[in-house]
Amino acid sequence: MSLIQNSAQNNTVVFEKVFKTYQMGEVLIPALKNISINIPKQKFTMILGPSGSGKTTLLNLIGCLDQQTSGRIEVCGSDVSRLTDDEISEFRAKNIAFIFQNFNLIPVLSAYENIEYPLILLGMNPSERRERTLSMLSSVGLVDHANHRPNQLSGGQKQRVAIARALVKQPGLVLADEPTANLDSKTGASIIELMHNIQEKFGATFVFSTHDPQLISHAEQTFRICDGEILNETTASKGGSQ
Amino acid sequence: MKQLQIAARNIFRNVRRSVMTISAIMVGAIAILLFGEFFMQIIRGLQTNFVIQSGHISIFKTGYFDFGSGNPGAYGIKNYEEVLATITNDFELKPLINVATPTINLFGIAGNFEVEASKTFFGKGLIPVDFNKMSKWDEHNLKYGDVRKPSVMSSVDETHGIVGVGLAKILGLCEKLKLKKCSQIPAKSKKAEANLSARNFGDLGKEDLVNEKVAIEPEKPRLDLLAATASGAPNVVSFFVDEASQQGVKEYDDAFVGMNFKLAQQLLFGRSEKQATGVVLQLNHTDDMDKVRIRLNSIFKEKNWDLEVRDLLELQPFYKQAVGMFTSIFSFIAVIMAVIVLFTVVNTMTMSVMERTNEIGTLRAIGVKRKGITEQFVLEGSILGMIGASLGIILGSIIGTMVNHSGFMWLPPGQAEAIPLRVLTTGVSGIIFSIWLGLVIMATVAAWIPARRASKMKVVDALGHI
Incomplete structure (x- = not known):
């Protein structure tokens, strides 16, 4: 049994010697260099680093949105590099949820419909969909805004909808790419708190990237990344670093 | 059902562009319909004249x-x-x-x-x-x-x-x-x-x-x-x-x-x-x-x-020639209109794909397959086609009725005296359906081209698009 198979039992994400290189014309740009990390199940994990450090690339690989140049990646127990595009889409639909910096809500759908949409992809029956969607709307405190379109919501409200959309299908892994970057500090703090509370409630593995060191106190595990390399890994008890 | 709902709403996201596209399809439908009905009227008028003159079939000694x-x-x-x-x-x-x-x-x-x-x-x-x-x-x-x-x-x-x-x-x-x-x-x-x-x-x-x-x-x-x-x-x-x-x-x-x-x-x-x-x-x-x-x-x-049978097409070669000529002209006009519709819808859907690249990335990230993205845009093209073709057929029929009641006279080819300018508005349900279906198919095909491109985008590139 390999190392990756052993570690996969306790970890949602396992990276083993992962490289990612982009080609810009004739120039090769290394985005990630020899990354080997384990992200434990049901933890609130933060990837911290400055702009251009490789946070988003790392999240994209974890979220199966992109493929590594070399190395092995296992997400939720599956070696995703072996899956076809359709299989990866199905895998994402079932196991992975995203919370984006720009919220990325579907503008023609109401808050309710945005939250409901991932459940439709899973083929859930309408009554269960409705129950779960209303429950999520309630969890993020937006029941009164159920019929509002994204352009009728504030930044914080949009992000709450995005969080509800991510968690409604009860995924194994939630990835948040700088979820507070487009919010003021107060709203940002409340969003992080909300994410934390929901993560505890649903027991999902949360991975979020940020360049804001002040948010480190919210993380149970932190990876510092710079120039495509993991500088250090910190495991903290709830509410502070160890 | 949700896909249809999203498609319908997306169409009216950019109202002006959608209205222009629908108008182009509508004009195409009106032109094809009126030309078709006009040519049908001429052909049936010729046929009626010839059948009155010489019947459908003549029997001769060999x-x-x-x-x-x-x-x-x-x-x-x-x-x-x-x-x-x-x-x-x-x-x-x-x-x-x-x-x-x-x-x-x-x-x-x-x-x-x-x-x-x-x-x-x-x-x-x-x-x-x-x-x-x-x-x-x-x-x-x-x-x-x-x-x-x-x-x-x-x-x-x-x-x-x-x-x-x-x-x-x-x-x-x-x-x-x-x-x-x-x-x-x-x-x-x-x-x-x-x-x-x-x-x-x-x-x-x-x-x-x-x-x-x-x-x-x-x-x-x-x-x-x-x-x-x-x-x-x-x-x-x-x-x-x-x-x-x-x-x-x-x-x-x-x-x-x-x-x-x-x-x-x-x-x-x-x-x-x-x-x-x-x-x-x-x-x-x-x-x-x-x-x-x-x-x-x-x-x-x-x-x-020792008898031979000759039918209308043999007895009246002009009729056959006229049918051939009008069919060619009608086909030419239909092709021109279809190409206009094709380019208009391709342009509209290409713009739509460009504007919604980030949304495509989001949908793919959520778990929508490539096929789902293609279907989404193709559905939008089809809806544009259906709305444009339906409005065109309705408006074309109204114009046709107005022409028939206008009292204008004209001298059709091969006729010796002026007859009322009319377009055929009865018994043309087959033509109407063909035009409607043709335009919807054309709009669908036109949408499929940018839709396919949209579905092939790399998710990270689409998400990174601003």
Whole structure:
């Protein structure tokens, strides 16, 4: 049994010697260099680093949105590099949820419909969909805004909808790419708190990237990344670093 | 269902662009519909004229169609009455036939010696009752009879008949027939007047002259008709013109003489055995031509009759040419419109894909497959096509109805007189559905091109697109 198979039992994400290189014309740009990390199940994990450090690339690989140049990646127990595009889409639909910096809500759908949409992809029956969607709307405190379109919501409200959309299908892994970057500090703090509370409630593995060191106190595990390399890994008890 | 809902909402995200796209499809639908209905009207008008003139199917003695016009008498059908009886009593043919009638086609010279005028004519010997019934044929409900009174042949007197308006003008019958808008023939010289009696056809070919019983009727203008009999001798009959009627095609109108079948028999066959040069069948429905033709050939083979069957397309080659020409023009216009729709929808959907690249990335990240993205945009293109085509069909139908009630007159190709400008609005559900479906398919195909590109985007690139 390999190392990756052993570690996969306790970890949602396992990276083993992962490289990612982009080609810009004739120039090769290394985005990630020899990354080997384990992200434990049901933890609130933060990837911290400055702009251009490789946070988003790392999240994209974890979220199966992109493929590594070399190395092995296992997400939720599956070696995703072996899956076809359709299989990866199905895998994402079932196991992975995203919370984006720009919220990325579907503008023609109401808050309710945005939250409901991932459940439709899973083929859930309408009554269960409705129950779960209303429950999520309630969890993020937006029941009164159920019929509002994204352009009728504030930044914080949009992000709450995005969080509800991510968690409604009860995924194994939630990835948040700088979820507070487009919010003021107060709203940002409340969003992080909300994410934390929901993560505890649903027991999902949360991975979020940020360049804001002040948010480190919210993380149970932190990876510092710079120039495509993991500088250090910190495991903290709830509410502070160890 | 959600996909349909999203597609419908996306269409109205950029209202101006969607309205422009729908307008382009709508204009395409209107143009194709109106052109199609207009061409259909022309084609059906031509068909109606030709069917009234010569029926759907003619039965000739073998060889008549190719060589008979040189000597029609030589290709007479001796047993035409038996042929007619067989056809009209056939259980399969009977319900399909409106009129079955013997006919004689002949050529000769018509003279009006009062004005010293003569002209070669094309004569048709017809049974008046049958001719009058044939004149009322209107399968396509064009109602030309409302604006153009059908000709009526007298069945009382065998010597009476009708001529084309063109021939009436040429032979100086305008005044006597009280024709409107009829230019008078130039006045004859006194010298010519003096020689008039000497040049009367009545002095010619006395061998087969059989019109002794014809009484001169002063009220109706008289023509002398000269033709060669089956034996080659010249023969003359007197013919009284009851009325002049438009025959549609000018060349035909300038030569047409519609005479009683018996008079035509006298002229063409003289004292010899009376025959017919053809048997004309006018069917209730044009679509039955092939069925009738097959049945007739089967009967003739069974009876061992030396007869040939010719249908409308062979009898009236102009009709076939006109159908071909209009079909080509219509196809060309339809292709042009389809290409315009194609480019418009491609442009719209390409813009939409560009604007929604980030959204495509989001949907893919959530778990929508490539196929789902393609379907989303294709559905939007289809909806645009459906809305545009439906509105176009509705508006086109309204315009068509307005045109039909406008009272505008026009002179279609091959016609001798102006008829109301109309487009065919009845019995065109097949065309309407084809146009609607064609445009929707075109819009769908047009949307598929950018949709496919959208679905092939890399998720990270799409998400990173601003």
